[in-house]
Amino acid sequence: MVKRVFISIDMEGISGIVDWSEVDRNNSEYVFARKLMAGDLNAAIKGALDAGVKEIVVSDAHGGMRNLRPEEVHEAAHLVRGSPKPGAMMEGIDDTFDAAMYVGYHSMKGTSNGIMCHTISGRAIDGIWINSRETGEFGLNSGTAGVHGVPSVFLAGDYAATVEANAFVPGITTAAVKWAVGRYSAKCLHPNESTKLITAKVKEALTKPLPEPRVVNEPVEVKLLFNTSTMCDLASLMPSFERIDGRNMKGNFNDYKTAINAMRAAIYLAGAAERR
Ligand SMILES: [Zn+2]
Known part of the structure; x- marks a missing residue:
């Protein structure tokens, strides 16, 4: 249970x-978008409560990680918010959880018909490979859940994100809430319908046999492709990485957590580079 x-x-x-204008806190469009975000989240929480879950921890994982208004989140959940936080999108997970779920997720950079597809940093990163497999945010974060022995059981997002989730975790339950027809255009379910779908699918995910935790083989090779060579100039100052060419570098790490932390530190460094 x-x-x-x-x-x-x-x-x-x-x-x-x-x-992007709708997910940017400095844009007036963001006001309605953060309400929709609370709607999808509360639908997932309702599904979990329907399945008998007793404790729910939510990590706000977008941008500055202060998108959810605390009073709009279902009172059954504890909310982890603010940035930077050590575990980033997965801050708050530990070995005591029985299941991890992902809401509002998108596909990796370069996915066709993936709404706002990107990987960690739209500005700095063109692609991330873990042990030679190109990996997006769901793949990276489900690996972190796996370090704690926690299975990734549910994802809600655009259709391309649900396809990606199934590729990384066979047997995961998903809810597609929109179908992209381009990177910035999609056919969308009405929020009243998508939230009903999320509630039903979360309940289903938590009451059927759970998929195995996603365990990434160690040691771990991380390869990063940056948008510009200046970004790679700066990121390759990290001692554990070796430069491959203008925009690529790679490093080897004994364990997954160290690999992910080094990857994040490298991306922060790259963020200090020029914007062109
Ligand atoms: Zn985001």
Whole structure:
């Protein structure tokens, strides 16, 4: 019986949202988008409660990680918010959870018909390979859940994100809330319908046999492709990485957590580079 659930919630895969302007807190469009985000989250929480879950921790995982208004989140959940946080999109997960869920998720950079597809940093990163497999945010974060022995059981997002989730975790339950027809355009379910779907699918995910935790083989090779060579100039100052060429570098790490932390530190460094 699933008692403790961890939820990581991003914004690009939330019901009805199709454009960067809607996920940017400095834009007036963001006001309605963060309400839709709370709607998808509360639908997932309702599904978990329907399945008998007793404890829910939610990690706000988009941008500055202060997108959810605390008073709009279902009172059954504890909310982890603010940035930077050590575990980033997965801050709050530990070995005591029975299941991890992902809401508002999007596909990796370069996915065709993937709404606002990107990997960690749209500005700095063109691609991330873990042990030679190109990996997006769901793949990276489900690996972190796996380090704690926690299975990734549910994802809601655009259709491309659900396809990606199934490729990384066979048997995961998913809810597609929109179908992209381009990177910034999609056919969307009405939020009243998508939230009903999320509630039903979460309940289903938590009451059927759970998939195995996703365990990434160690040692771990991380390869990063940056948008510009200046970004790689800066990121390759990290001692554990070796430069491959203008925009690529790679490093080997004994364990997954160290690999992910080194990857994040490298991306932060790259963020100090020029914007062109
Ligand atoms: Zn995001």
